[in-house]
Amino acid sequence: MLFKLKKYDKKYDYSYTYGIYPTLDLFKYRAAQVSRVVLNPDGDKNKGFEEIIQLCKRHRVPFEFNTPLIEKIAAKENTYVVGVFNKYKSSIQAERNHVVLVNPSDPGNLGTIIRSMAGFAFKDLSIVSPAVDVFDPKTVRSSMGALFGVNFEYFDSFQSYKQRFNNHLYPFLISGSTDLRETRFEPPYSLIFGNEGSGLPDSFAQMGKSVKITHTSNIDSLNLSLAAGIALYEAYSQSGR
Amino acid sequence: MLFKLKKYDKKYDYSYTYGIYPTLDLFKYRAAQVSRVVLNPDGDKNKGFEEIIQLCKRHRVPFEFNTPLIEKIAAKENTYVVGVFNKYKSSIQAERNHVVLVNPSDPGNLGTIIRSMAGFAFKDLSIVSPAVDVFDPKTVRSSMGALFGVNFEYFDSFQSYKQRFNNHLYPFLISGSTDLRETRFEPPYSLIFGNEGSGLPDSFAQMGKSVKITHTSNIDSLNLSLAAGIALYEAYSQSGR
Numbered sequence: 001m002l003f004k005l006k007k008y009d010k011k012y013d014y015s016y017t018y019g020i021y022p023t024l025d026l027f028k029y030r031a032a033q034v035s036r037v038v039l040n041p042d043g044d045k046n047k048g049f050e051e052i053i054q055l056c057k058r059h060r061v062p063f064e065f066n067t068p069l070i071e072k073i074a075a076k077e078n079t080y081v082v083g084v085f086n087k088y089k090s091s092i093q094a095e096r097n098h099v100v101l102v103n104p105s106d107p108g109n110l111g112t113i114i115r116s117m118a119g120f121a122f123k124d125l126s127i128v129s130p131a132v133d134v135f136d137p138k139t140v141r142s143s144m145g146a147l148f149g150v151n152f153e154y155f156d157s158f159q160s161y162k163q164r165f166n167n168h169l170y171p172f173l174i175s176g177s178t179d180l181r182e183t184r185f186e187p188p189y190s191l192i193f194g195n196e197g198s199g200l201p202d203s204f205a206q207m208g209k210s211v212k213i214t215h216t217s218n219i220d221s222l223n224l225s226l227a228a229g230i231a232l233y234e235a236y237s238q239s240g241r
Numbered sequence: 242m243l244f245k246l247k248k249y250d251k252k253y254d255y256s257y258t259y260g261i262y263p264t265l266d267l268f269k270y271r272a273a274q275v276s277r278v279v280l281n282p283d284g285d286k287n288k289g290f291e292e293i294i295q296l297c298k299r300h301r302v303p304f305e306f307n308t309p310l311i312e313k314i315a316a317k318e319n320t321y322v323v324g325v326f327n328k329y330k331s332s333i334q335a336e337r338n339h340v341v342l343v344n345p346s347d348p349g350n351l352g353t354i355i356r357s358m359a360g361f362a363f364k365d366l367s368i369v370s371p372a373v374d375v376f377d378p379k380t381v382r383s384s385m386g387a388l389f390g391v392n393f394e395y396f397d398s399f400q401s402y403k404q405r406f407n408n409h410l411y412p413f414l415i416s417g418s419t420d421l422r423e424t425r426f427e428p429p430y431s432l433i434f435g436n437e438g439s440g441l442p443d444s445f446a447q448m449g450k451s452v453k454i455t456h457t458s459n460i461d462s463l464n465l466s467l468a469a470g471i472a473l474y475e476a477y478s479q480s481g482r
Contacts, residue, residue, distance in 0.1 A: 021461075112464055119456035119463055146460060181478050213474070215360035219387060220262075222360055223353055226470040229463075233454070233471045237422050 003036055003064055005073050005084065008137050015135040017083035017145065018074050020048040025145025026083045027055045036084040037063040040070050043080025052081055075137065087135050092124035092153045094165055095188050097235070099228065102128040102158060103195040110134065111142025112225040118146035120236035125152040126161050126190070158192075158204075165190070169208025171200050172231060174221060176212030180234050183211050191231050196224045244277055244305055246314050246325065249378050256376040258324035258386065259315050261289040266386025267324045268296045277325040278304040281311050284321025293322055316378065328376050333365035333394045335406055336429050338476070340469065341367040343399060344436040348373050352383025353466040359387035361477035366393040367402050367431070399433075406431070410449025412441050413472060415462055417453030421475055424452050432472050437465045 008015055014035060017023045020043070026034060037056050043049045056063040070082050092098060099122055104110050110132050117125060127134065131154065140147055155161040162169075167190040170183065185191075190208075194200030199221070204210065213227055222230070249256060255276060258264045261284070267275060278297050284290045297304040311323050333339060340363055345351050351373050358366060368375065372395065381388055396402040403410075408431040411424065426432075431449075435441030440462070445451065454468055463471070 112467065115460055115464060116467060118459040121457050121459075142464075144460065149459060215477075216362050218359040218362075218390060219356055219385065222470075223356060223383075223466075225464075226353065226357060226467060229467040230471055230474045233474075236456075 003038060003066065003069060005038070005069060007073055010133045010136070014084055014086050015140065016073060016137045017081075017085065018076060018079050018137060018141050020046055020052065020081050022140060022143075022145035023052055023081045023083040024048055024055075025148050026085055027052070027059065029148035030085065030088065031055070031059050033085040033088050034059065034061045034083055035086055037061055038069050038082045038084070039063060039065050040067045040080045041065050042067070046080060049080060075141075090151050090153060092126055092151045096124050097122060097185075097188055098124045098126050098165070098167055098190040099232070100126040100128065100158070100161065100190050100192040101131065102192065102200055104131050104224070106196055106224075107132050107136040107138035108142045109196060109223075109225040111139040111144075111147070113228045114139070114143040114150055115146045116225070116229040116232050118149055120232040121239070122232060123149075123151055125150055127152060127154050128158050128161065129154055129156055171204035171207055171210050172213070172227060173200055173205055173210045174212060175205065176210040177205075178209060178211055180211050180213045180231060183209065185235050185238060191228070191235065193224060193228050193231075244279060244307065244310060246279070246310060248314055251374045251377070255325055255327050256381065257314060257378045258322075258326065259317060259320050259378060259382050261287055261293065261322050263381060263384075263386035264293055264322045264324040265289055265296075266389050267326055268293070268300070270389035271326065271329065272296070272300050274326040274329050275300065275302045275324055276327055278302055279310050279323045279325070280304060280306050281308045281321045282306050283308070287321060290321060316382075331392050331394060333367055333392045337365050338363060338426075338429055339365045339367050339406070339408055339431040340473070341369065341399070341402065341431050341433040342372065343369040343433065343441055345372050345465070347437055347465075348377040348379035349383045350437060350464075350466040351375065352380040352385075352388070354469045355380070355384040355391055356387045357466070357470040357473050358391055361473040362480070363473060364390075364392055366391055368393060368395050369399050369402065370395055370397055412445035412448055412451050413454070413468060414441055414446055414451045415453060416446065417451040418446075419450060419452055421452050421454045421472060424450065426476050426479060432469070432476065434465060434469050434472075
């Protein structure tokens, strides 16, 4: 049987992992969601390729060697593995430190932030809509599979997030009142970041303790995924790990 | 007269800025290199648009309203301004802190790192070939114009870089001997980063003081531009700014 699959569309109830490592992470954290795997036989010299075939067998996931199909659905050349998975619900937990992204619009940035979360021991991501689709294959790819190990939840507004959680709030603003380096985060806390272009609305300056990352006046702002990554690094360093 | 321009190719002796802000930075730092400017009249409500026209007049740079040409050469929709500039030679200075990128392969990462350099007061970038083209419009764009305020120089090998500069060397390696947080950078120093996929060759472990950025075992490594951004942030924080 030959699989029939189309290029990703947000309205589908499934999405894709591109590449060996993200697909291994998919099996590691969300094996029950994997519906199929498509392979390019040229990948068989690569580490992890045979492991994916074994995982398919163990979890009874149909797999197929079909290079033309990979070329159709993968965005990048030389993709050896595409995992097809069913989208799933996820929810964030109380009494833990959160990352809150308000209206993120770039799937690559979102994935990079998720990768940094995994690297710096954050497990819970709140996303305030309108926002990019967390299951966009570009997000999955730039997260390098870290998406599958993180809890995430969408909220219609920041208010509806705040009503459910009592975390200490640390909104990141260019005009923040304290410097990141001097900020001591009191758990459980939420690190809050705005949109790539517009940042957080001014109203956030009145919530919790606003934080700035000091930089020279040669740039207007740091890249969003970099600002978030630096904040997570700093919080992780403070925690004593 | 209608300009004739093609999609960017590395072999040309000119390149492009896309957008108002990168073009303003081009004029600010490298006005003598600007050869032409192409404008989309729809951009005239945007901040900085009229300023660019004034800059063209002051510097006697030919400009033209030509939306179809912008659509042909710009990678992104809704680009209102394209600056055309002649490539130029640049050289890094001794007795200053350097960033050294060994074989960077992604133009977006390179631009993001240059933006971080500008943000954290680094002015000198050494690039070891083979490496991505610093004038690639994708690099210019992700640097947000910061490229024009930074010195850069290509080297055939790390050896040829080392022969000219006596900086203290800090190679960043997953197996680095000291943690970034505990490392005190002794000026003038060089922060050295490897390729996106392969990192630095093992031989760098023997040079200077190798540094690691501690993260959880949930990820294999940090994204290159993030690792560099965190290192620059830490060095800038240590410097007392």
